[in-house]
Amino acid sequence: MFYFQCDYNEGAHPRILERLAETNMVQTTGYGEDEYCAHARDLIREACQAPAADVHFLVGGTQTNTTVIASALRPHQGVVCAESGHINVHETGAVEHTGHKVLALPANEGKITAEQVAAALKGHRDDVNAEHMVQPGMVYISLPTELGTLYSLAELTAISNVCRQWGVPLFVDGARLGYGLMSARADVTLPDLARLADVFYIGGTKQGALFGEAVVITADALKRDFRYAIKQHGGMLAKGRLLGIQFETLFTDNLYFDLAAHADRLAQRIHDAFAAKGIPFYVDSPTNQQFPILTNDMRQALDRNFLSDFWLRLDDNHCCVRYCTSWATKESAVSQLVEAINAL
Amino acid sequence: MFYFQCDYNEGAHPRILERLAETNMVQTTGYGEDEYCAHARDLIREACQAPAADVHFLVGGTQTNTTVIASALRPHQGVVCAESGHINVHETGAVEHTGHKVLALPANEGKITAEQVAAALKGHRDDVNAEHMVQPGMVYISLPTELGTLYSLAELTAISNVCRQWGVPLFVDGARLGYGLMSARADVTLPDLARLADVFYIGGTKQGALFGEAVVITADALKRDFRYAIKQHGGMLAKGRLLGIQFETLFTDNLYFDLAAHADRLAQRIHDAFAAKGIPFYVDSPTNQQFPILTNDMRQALDRNFLSDFWLRLDDNHCCVRYCTSWATKESAVSQLVEAINAL
C-alpha cells in the first residue's frame, strides 16, 4: 500500500536526521537561544532578502497560526480569512479559544480577492454601528491554499496594498510554502512574500523536517514581545536547537526548495495521468495536492493500492479525493499510481 | 566548559535517535493514531498498572499543563497550586490565558500539604459569598517539585484523599518524574501515582527524549474529548509517531528509569561534595537538582569551568545556584566538578 493521503506520512529528510545525530551531545542553552537557531535565522533572513526580519521557530501549524494571530490582535478584533481557511475549519477553534472571531469570506478555489478584503475593511470602518461588530484586525491567507491553489504576484500585491491602505497586517500561512514557491505556475518568490506580507511562516513539518515552522516577522509593530507569546502558547521548545538544526539543514544547499520541486513535479505527473483519462478536477491545483473527481468504481480500484484522502462527496456516484506528494514520495510509487490511473 | 545549569542541554538518548532513523521512511497515519503510539500507550499503561488509563502524547511541559488544566476546569474555576509551582511562575500566564486563576498557596520547600489543600477547598465551600471568588476546581502539584523535593507516599495519599473528599481532581506535573521515582529517598511508585492522581504526566523532554510528555488520565471524567483539547492548544503533532517512537524506546528495557537513576546518583555525588565542605543548601533535594548556597568567591571559582543556574541572591555575599544532572551527564564531568568543589 502506498500512502498519498497527506504530506506527513514519513519522518524527515535523511540529512536532517544526520545533523541531529552529529550534534546530539553538543551542549547548548535552551529555548531557541543557541547558535544553530541563530545560524538558521540568518539563512532564512538571507533567503528572504529581509535582513531586519525577526525569525522564530515553532513546532506546528495550529500553534503557529494561533500564536501569530493572538499576538497581533486586540481583544475586539478578528481575523479576515477565506471560509475554507485552515484556521476557520480545521484547528478546533484555536483562534476563537484565544478570544478572536474568524471573519470568514466566501472563497473561490480556496482564495479570496483584494476586492473582498477591501469591502470587508472599508465596510466595517464605514458602519455607524461598527463597535457592535468585530473589527477586522488582520488578514490571513494561505499560500498555497488548502486546495493547492496559488495567489499570483499580482493578486498578492493587490491584497497587500489593501491591507496597508487600511493599516491591517497581512499574515500568510505557509504550511506548504515551498510547494507553492516551486510550482511551475508560481510567480511569487520568497523575497516577494517577505516584502508583501507583514508576517508569514515557512512550513517545515510537511516539507522535509520532523516538525517545525519558521515565523518571519517583517512588520516592526508585530515584533515586540513575540517570545512571550510563543511561551504563553506552549510553543517554546526547551531544546529549541532541534528547530534550528532542522531549518539550518533545509536552508543549506537549496534543500528546502529542491525537496518541494520534487514533490510538485511528481504531483504534476499524477495530474497529467488523470487529465489524460479525461477525469475532471475539483480544483485546478498546480502544487503537491491534486483533487480529481472519481466515480465510485474508480476510487475503489485505486484505493486497493494507493491510499488517498476522501475530500467530499459530490453525488451518489462521484466524490473528490486528494492525492498528496511530498519531499518523501518515491518516483516509483508515482509511476505505479500513474499506471493504475491509465488502467482505469 | 561543562553545562550543569539545566537538564535539557543535549539532544536525546542514542537509542531514540537510532529508532527514529530506523523507522524514518515507514509510512504511518498522523496525529498519534499510528502503531508506535499505540504500542507506547500499552507500555505506559502496563508500567502504571493502569489498564483503563487514557494516554496522550504532547510536545512540551507548558503545553501539557495548560491543556490538562483548561480541559478539566469550568470557566469560574481555578487551580490550587504551590506559589512556587511552575504554572504560577514560569509559564507566562498560560493558565490564565485560558481563563483560569492560579490559586497559589504558600509553599514549604516547593511543597504544599493536605491540610492546606483541605483548608482551601473547605474554606471556599463554606464561604457565604463563594460565588464572588474563584472556585477551586483542580489541585496541581509537581513531583518532584521545582526545587527537587519529593512528596512521600503518605503526603501524596493525604492530598489525594482530600481531593477525592471534595470532588476536585488531582493533577501531578511529572516533567522530571523519573528523577523523582528513582531517588534513593522515594517511596512513591508509578502505580502509586496512577492510583492517587486523577491525571499526571511522565516527562520525556528532561529525561532522555528529544521532546515529549506522556499524559496519563485515570479519572473517567477527565477523559472525554481530550483530543479536541490537544488540537485546540496546538499540541497535536502532525507526525505523532515521533512521540510514540520516543516513549516506546524509553519504556523498553527500563531505559526511562535507568537514565533517571543515573542522573540522581550523579547529583548525589555533587551534593555530597558540597556537604563535605560544610556548604549549606537552600533546600534538601534528593533528586537531580541541587541548590547549594555559595559565597561570591566560590561561585566565581566554580563558574570558570562549570555552568550553573543562578537561582536567587540571599545577601551581598551569598547566593543560591542550581546544579542539574541529567540522563546525559557524564561521570567524568561530575568527577571534575567534585574536584573543583573539594578545592574551594
Place this chain on the structure above:
Amino acid sequence: MFYFQCDYNEGAHPRILERLAETNMVQTTGYGEDEYCAHARDLIREACQAPAADVHFLVGGTQTNTTVIASALRPHQGVVCAESGHINVHETGAVEHTGHKVLALPANEGKITAEQVAAALKGHRDDVNAEHMVQPGMVYISLPTELGTLYSLAELTAISNVCRQWGVPLFVDGARLGYGLMSARADVTLPDLARLADVFYIGGTKQGALFGEAVVITADALKRDFRYAIKQHGGMLAKGRLLGIQFETLFTDNLYFDLAAHADRLAQRIHDAFAAKGIPFYVDSPTNQQFPILTNDMRQALDRNFLSDFWLRLDDNHCCVRYCTSWATKESAVSQLVEAINAL
C-alpha cells in the same frame, strides 16, 4: 420627530418607576438575594409552569447571551446559530471573547430548521477528523428572530427534539420574547418554551423595563454554579433588587403581555398601511419590527417626521428600513405615520 428606529428609545413603563420610588429606601441585601427577586422568580416560574426552573436576572442581552453560552460549553465546543443571529453579528464577538466559535448556519428569514441543526450535529459526530473541528455544544435561536419572524410550535418542537436526540442544549434568546408570544400568528406559549428549551431568557429591556433580562434554566445540567458565571461576566448587579422589582411589576396583572400585545397591534397597523400601498417587505414579520422596501423618494418623505432604522441597501433606488414599535409607542404617532404612508 417620532422615533420608530428601535424599541428602546424611552425609559420604563410608569408602574415600574412607581415601584422603584415606593421601595427606594427599603433596605435589602444585595446581589439578587432580596425578597423582590425571590417574588419575581416565583411569578416567572408560575407563568412558565416550570416550578423547578432556576431564574436569574441579568442587565442586558449581550451579557446574558455570553454568560449562558460560556457557562454551558466546554472549551472545544461552539454554539450553532443562524448566520443572522445576534451573537454572530452584533455583539462584538463577545462569545468568541470567551473562547467559543459561533457555528453559523445559513438562515431563511432569520430562522434555521431542525434539518439543518440535525445535519450539523450528526455531521460532526460522523466525521473521522471531528477533533480537528469545533464540536457543536449548544444550539441558539432567537424568538422572535432578529428579523421579527417566528418559529411555529411545530418548528420549535422539531429543533428541540433534534437537540435532545444529540444531547445538545437548546438556548432561546428572548430579547423580544413578549412581542413574539403575543403576535397574532404565534402558536408558542411561555410554558411551551419552558418545556422545549433548556435555557431561555425573557427580555425586559425592550419590553417595558429600564433594563433587565430574566434567564430561565430548566435543564438541571445547566443550573450548577450559574451565579459564579454571572459574577465573572460582570452581570451581578449590586442592587439586584432593581431587577426583581422590575420583573415583579411586569409579571403582575399581565403587564408584560399587555405591553407586548400593544406593540404588535401597532406594528400591524404600520404593516397594513405599507401593504395597502403595494409596498413590498424584505421579510414577512408578524411582530413589532416591520421591514418595508422603500424607494429613495419614499424613504426621504417618511424620514422627515418618522425616524426609521436603515437596514440594508438593495439597489441604487431601493433599500430596506426597519420600523419598530414598543410598549411605549403612542397610537397617535402610528396614526400619523400611517397617514404619511397613505400619502406616499
Place this chain on the structure above:
Amino acid sequence: MFYFQCDYNEGAHPRILERLAETNMVQTTGYGEDEYCAHARDLIREACQAPAADVHFLVGGTQTNTTVIASALRPHQGVVCAESGHINVHETGAVEHTGHKVLALPANEGKITAEQVAAALKGHRDDVNAEHMVQPGMVYISLPTELGTLYSLAELTAISNVCRQWGVPLFVDGARLGYGLMSARADVTLPDLARLADVFYIGGTKQGALFGEAVVITADALKRDFRYAIKQHGGMLAKGRLLGIQFETLFTDNLYFDLAAHADRLAQRIHDAFAAKGIPFYVDSPTNQQFPILTNDMRQALDRNFLSDFWLRLDDNHCCVRYCTSWATKESAVSQLVEAINAL
C-alpha cells in the same frame, strides 16, 4: 433592624429618581450617544479639569474593572495589584477570564507602595528569563482601598511617577471614590487623580446612583476603540441615557460630593464611639467603612439591631466586622448605633 453591612442597601438618591421620571418618555438614541450622556461627560470632564479626557459609563464595578484592564493589556501582560485588591479576591476571576494574571503584591492596610511597584516593574525588565513570566502591563490600585484606607497625594504621585518611568499605565478603581475624596484626611482631589492616573472610574453604585460607574480615560493610548471593549464585555447599556441622567444629577449642585461627605461624617461618629470605648480597629480607616475588632459578646449585642458585615475571625473570642455608612444612612440610625456601642 438597621443595615450597616454595605453601602448598597437602598435604591438611589431621590433626585435621581425624579430625573428618571421627568425624562422617562423623552425619546433618545441608545448606547450612550444621547444628550444626557453628553452633558454628564462634560460635567465630569469639568470636575476633573481634564477637558481632553474620554468619559464612558458602565453599569457595575466588576464589569468596569474587567473592561478597562482587558482593553489595555496585551495577552502576555498582567496587572499589578495589592493582594487584597478587589480584582484579586472578589470578582470570580473576571480578569483571569479575559486571559490575564493578577500580579498580587503584599499589601499593608490594603495599600501598596511605589517602591513595591518599582521593584516589580524593574525586576521583570531585568530578568534574563522575563519572557517565561507574565509581563506587568498595568498597575491597579483602589482609592479608597477595600479596607477604607487612602493613598496620600505624595504616595499617589510616587506610584504615578514609577508607572510613567516604566511606561505602564496606572488604573485607579474608584468604586467608592467620593468617600475617599471627601474624607477629612484626604489630600487628593479629583483633578489630582485625573492628572496622576491614566484611567480611573468614579463609582456611582455605592454613592447615590441606582447603578453606574463613570470611566475617565486621560491617557491617549487607552482611548482607542474603548466602546468596542464595552460592547464586547456586555457593558453597553441599550438605554445608556439612564447612566447619563444619573451622573448628570450627581455632578450637578455638588450632589456627589455632598452625599459622600455625609457618609464619611457618620462613619467618623461610629469610629469615635468605638474608640471611646477603647475598642481597637483592624485598620485605621478615615472613610465610610469602619473595621472594629469585637469580642463575641460585643458582636452579639450589636447584631441584635444593627447588621454588620463579618470580615474575619482573629481568634476564638475576637473577630473583625465592618460597619458601612452611605449617602442613604440616616443620622438617627447612627445615633442609635452609637448609643448601643456606648452601652457595651
